[in-house]
Amino acid sequence: MAEAPVVNASPLIFLSRGNLLHLLRLLAETAVVPAVVAEEIARRGAEDVTARALRDNAWLQVRDTPAIPDSLRVWDLGEGESAVSWALAHPRAEAIVDDLAARRCAATLQIPVRGTLGLVLLAKRRGVIPSARNVLNQLRDSGMYLSDRVLNEALALVGE
Numbered sequence: 001m002a003e004a005p006v007v008n009a010s011p012l013i014f015l016s017r018g019n020l021l022h023l024l025r026l027l028a029e030t031a032v033v034p035a036v037v038a039e040e041i042a043r044r045g046a047e048d049v050t051a052r053a054l055r056d057n058a059w060l061q062v063r064d065t066p067a068i069p070d071s072l073r074v075w076d077l078g079e080g081e082s083a084v085s086w087a088l089a090h091p092r093a094e095a096i097v098d099d100l101a102a103r104r105c106a107a108t109l110q111i112p113v114r115g116t117l118g119l120v121l122l123a124k125r126r127g128v129i130p131s132a133r134n135v136l137n138q139l140r141d142s143g144m145y146l147s148d149r150v151l152n153e154a155l156a157l158v159g160e
Contacts, residue, residue, distance in 0.1 A: 004061070006032040007096040008083040009040050009050075010144075011116045012060075014098075016050040017142040020135065021057065023119045026126060027094060034065040034082040075105040087111045098144075116144060117154055124158040133160050 005027045012033065015021045024031045033054065041050050054060055065082045066089040077084060077099070084106050087095040094112040096119070097103055106113035114122075116139065124132040133155055140146050 003090050003093040004028045004030040004032050005094040005096050005114075006034065006083040006086040006090070007037070008034070008099070008102070009037050010098040011096045011119070012037070012041065012053070013050045014116050014139050014142060014144045015119070016053040018135070018138050020120075020139075021053055021060075023123050023128070024096065025059065026119065026122055026128065027096075027114075030059045030061050031096070032086060032093070033060050033062050034086050035062055036065040036082045038062040071109065072105065075101060077102050077105060084109075084111060084113075087113075117146065117150070121154060121158055124160075131160065132158050 005024065007024060015023060038054055041048070041054055044051055054062070063086070066085050068082070068085045069088065072085055072088065083095045083097050084102050087093045087106065088109060088111055094114060095106050096114055097106065098115045103113050103115065117136070120129070120132050120135050120139070123129045129135050136146060136151055136154070
């Protein structure tokens with residue numbers, strides 16, 4: 001059985017802005033948020049939608065951030081991409097990250113990785129949402145960058 005996924009700041013921010021945090025629960029009942037990610041979100045202010053989500057959802061479990069091993073340090077991902085470090089230390093955990101460099105690093109180190117886009121596609125495949133296009137447009141409207149080309153290629157994967 002897989003461990004709870006570990007999520008970094010940008011998926012948390014986009015999903016909370018879109019009122020879509022529940023999509024993380026498609027992977028497991030809980031999700032791990034490294035402490036450094038929680039601290040980054042807390043700096044946004046107590047009334048920030050993502051800060052409130054972390055405070056109000058016990059299933060988002062803040063955990064100590066593991067030390068970044070040399071195999072990750074060479075990627076220069078920064079503290080915000082600590083989800084990759086957590087997943088490396090917990091081999092059955094999937095990293096939920098949007099940052100391209102972090103995704104490439106995870107793939108190189110054979111760490112299961114998925115982004116916000118992948119969560120939306122999973123939700124569509126499982127029938128949790130009726131339209132991936134509508135959800136992705138909502139996420140784009142709330143600040144998530146997604147090119148038209150990537151959007152259309154992703155939608156084709158789910159028959160939209």
